[in-house]
Amino acid sequence: MIKFFTKSAIIAAAMFTSVSGFAADSFKIDTDGAHAYIDFKISHLGYSWISGRFNTFEGDFSFSQDNPSDAQVSVTIDATSLDSNHAERDKHIRSADFLETDKFPSASFKSTGFNYTGDGKGVLTGDLTLKGVTKSIEIEVSHIGQGDDPWGNYRSGFLGETALTIADFGITQPYLPADMQVFLELGVEGIRQ
Amino acid sequence: MHWRNQQTHWGMVAILMHFGVAFTVFGLFALGWWMVDLTYYDSWYKPAPHIHKSIGILLFITMILRLAWRIFDKPPEHLDTHAKWEQISAKITHILLYALIFGIIFSGYLISTADGRPIKVFDWFEVPALITSIEKQEDIAGVIHWYAACVLIGLAVLHILGAFKHHVIDKDTTLTRMLGKNRR
Numbered sequence: 001m002i003k004f005f006t007k008s009a010i011i012a013a014a015m016f017t018s019v020s021g022f023a024a025d026s027f028k029i030d031t032d033g034a035h036a037y038i039d040f041k042i043s044h045l046g047y048s049w050i051s052g053r054f055n056t057f058e059g060d061f062s063f064s065q066d067n068p069s070d071a072q073v074s075v076t077i078d079a080t081s082l083d084s085n086h087a088e089r090d091k092h093i094r095s096a097d098f099l100e101t102d103k104f105p106s107a108s109f110k111s112t113g114f115n116y117t118g119d120g121k122g123v124l125t126g127d128l129t130l131k132g133v134t135k136s137i138e139i140e141v142s143h144i145g146q147g148d149d150p151w152g153n154y155r156s157g158f159l160g161e162t163a164l165t166i167a168d169f170g171i172t173q174p175y176l177p178a179d180m181q182v183f184l185e186l187g188v189e190g191i192r193q
Numbered sequence: 194m195h196w197r198n199q200q201t202h203w204g205m206v207a208i209l210m211h212f213g214v215a216f217t218v219f220g221l222f223a224l225g226w227w228m229v230d231l232t233y234y235d236s237w238y239k240p241a242p243h244i245h246k247s248i249g250i251l252l253f254i255t256m257i258l259r260l261a262w263r264i265f266d267k268p269p270e271h272l273d274t275h276a277k278w279e280q281i282s283a284k285i286t287h288i289l290l291y292a293l294i295f296g297i298i299f300s301g302y303l304i305s306t307a308d309g310r311p312i313k314v315f316d317w318f319e320v321p322a323l324i325t326s327i328e329k330q331e332d333i334a335g336v337i338h339w340y341a342a343c344v345l346i347g348l349a350v351l352h353i354l355g356a357f358k359h360h361v362i363d364k365d366t367t368l369t370r371m372l373g374k375n376r377r
Contacts, residue, residue, distance in 0.1 A: 088305060091331040175232050175233050
């Protein structure tokens with residue numbers, strides 16, 4: 001009996017070890033050091049762009065170069081931290097005309113799959129919740145690099161790009177084109193935990 | 194008619210500033226109310242806030258002069274027919290009217306300058322941004338600006354009703370002495 005338990009324990013331990021050998025590393029997105037950003041740009045009158053960003057967010061991801069398809073990402077964004085470098089415009093974008101951040105103060109993204117296409121690139125799918133609406137979106141991802149940093153940690157970084165049709169998230173104005181898109185660029189650097 | 198206040202009635206300077214500020218306050222309230230609902234492609238979308246802000250700054254300058262004038266030039270005495278409660282409530286209302294006007298102008302200034310940009314007064318001169326580091330400054334200042342403006346308009350209406358009450362019911366010179374006369 002004792003022998004049986006011991007044996008099981010050894011097997012379990014061996015399995016656990018082998019699993020953890022394959023397990024992806026988990027990373028915390030380095031928002032403390034501001035080595036991550038959520039930038040957006042949107043058309044101004046159809047003649048040019050305006051750009052802005054969300055200053056406050058947090059998240060983590062898991063990634064292993066041996067098994068990139070298992071990558072997972074989860075991010076929570078403070079929608080009120082929107083910053084387009086113009087206070088009156090920011091106030092307007094936060095108002096009920098656009099993001100309605102009084103009612104929907106946070107946005108979030110949680111990945112549901114990663115289609116790795118090789119050479120450090122792939123398409124991440126996941127659920128984005130914005131203005132209370134949850135929709136599946138796709139993000140083009142490229143792995144930029146990873147390795148030790150000079151201060152004793154291990155870092156891994158990605159670039160993500162996607163476009164959202166704002167009407168899909170209940171953001172509409174009579175004077176905006178129905179297919180108005182916002183383009184997002186996501187700089188994600190994580191510190192291995 | 195005298196420039197300076199008399200014991201029985203107001204002088205020209207105080208009267209002009211009083212009605213100037215009164216019309217400006219109601220005008221700015223109406224303009225502000227109207228302009229926030231303009232849509233992006235409206236030709237007034239940019240000029241209306243510019244005018245609102247410019248007049249607001251000029252109102253601030255006027256209010257400073259008015260306050261200085263009030264301290265420098267002694268206001269008329271209360272009428273003997275004014276009850277004690279009327280004197281006290283009028284005093285409180287006047288202090289609140291002044292405080293609200295200054296509070297509204299200041300909160301409006303904090304909205305427009307929250308990102309460090311100055312306020313341009315009719316492309317004539319600029320008022321620099323001084324306070325920019327309050328968390329969510331433009332949102333908080335915006336809420337204060339709106340509610341304080343509503344309270345101001347409510348109090349101003351009360352102030353007007355008070356003046357008419359004195360004129361029509363009490364039949365005293367409270368209103369006419371603000372029009373430069375010492376008789377009804």
